[in-house]
Amino acid sequence: MNDRIRPAASDRPLPRVLRAVVIDALQLGVGERLPTNAHYARTVGGTAGTIQRAMATLAEQGAVTTTSHGARGRAVESIDLGRAWALAGLPPVRLLLPPGGPEEVELLSEALTDDLTVAGIPHTVRHQRGGSRRLDSIADDRADVAVVSAGVLEAAARRLGDVHVRQLAPGTYYGRGRLVSVRRAAELAVVPQRVAIDWDSPDHVALTEASYPRAAGYTYVGHRFPDVPAAVLRGDVDAGVWHRSHTLIPLDLAGLACVPLPDRAEVVWSEISAAALVGSARRQELTSVFRAILTDPRWNPDTPTGK
DSSP states (O other), X not given: OOOOOOOOGGGSHHHHHHHHHHHHHHHHOTTSBOOOHHHHHHHHOOOHHHHHHHHHHHHHTTSEEEEEOGGGOEEEEEEOHHHHHHHHTOOOEEEXXXXXXXXXXXXXXXXXXXXXXXXXXOEEEEEOSOHHHHHHHHHTTSOSEEEEEHHHHHHTHHHHOSEEEEEOOTTSSSOTTOEEEEEEGGGTTSOOOEEEEOTTOHHHHXXXXXXXXXXXXXXXXXXXXXXXXXXXXXXXXXXEEEEOOOOSSOGXXXXXXXXXXXXXXXXXXXHHOSEEEEEETTOTTHXXXXXXXXXXXXXXXXXXOOO
């Protein structure tokens, strides 16, 4: 019986080199040049023979193909994300998504997970309320990619540090006309006094201040963004900005009405309505992932969303 302890894959030269080459290829992308053999020998301890075997293995498996440029390194010709991910033994991408409810968020979440699955990239999915909290999870290494609005991303820009960011088209987080003010239907002729505001949501604060400015005499009452209809129905407040979502009981049957926001809130909508993917800088390979997913024109910032 052989009592020798075999080193873990991460401690053996070939797996280490494979992983390093794949991460560099995914970060740099097709057409870019990989570091030289001398770089891999210095950083992961691979000999010239080990590096050659790693390159050959990646090419034979159709994971990463390269063209040699001698001492100047190799140029990346093609990448199969799923095969490269598997050969390198990279961990799943930990997605952190908003809770379901709003139509736009559900469409984006479905497209995101579908594209990762098609690409062969393993991933896990969790949902967490609050865009700022989702960004905190990225900073604390409790998630790899979070979906937030452009408004939350902008509000957190100074404290985020180095992250991967991909901002999508306007209307992909808050569709046009999907942000409304909730009122009691029987009191639409009455000027509201108490207005719900979610102090933990930069988006809700900006929308509320634009729609119901404090200078006009409105009184703000703290309530969570998604709970605005319940707060209006209970009589805690007279009005509140809300993101249209699926509800068990239609709001009109509960005696509530959805009123369009005033024109002055349109400027705020244009600044916050895009969805943004925020990825941990600790996962260098996410650069290639962000390029490969959500390629449909509706997600492209240069293409109108139609919403």
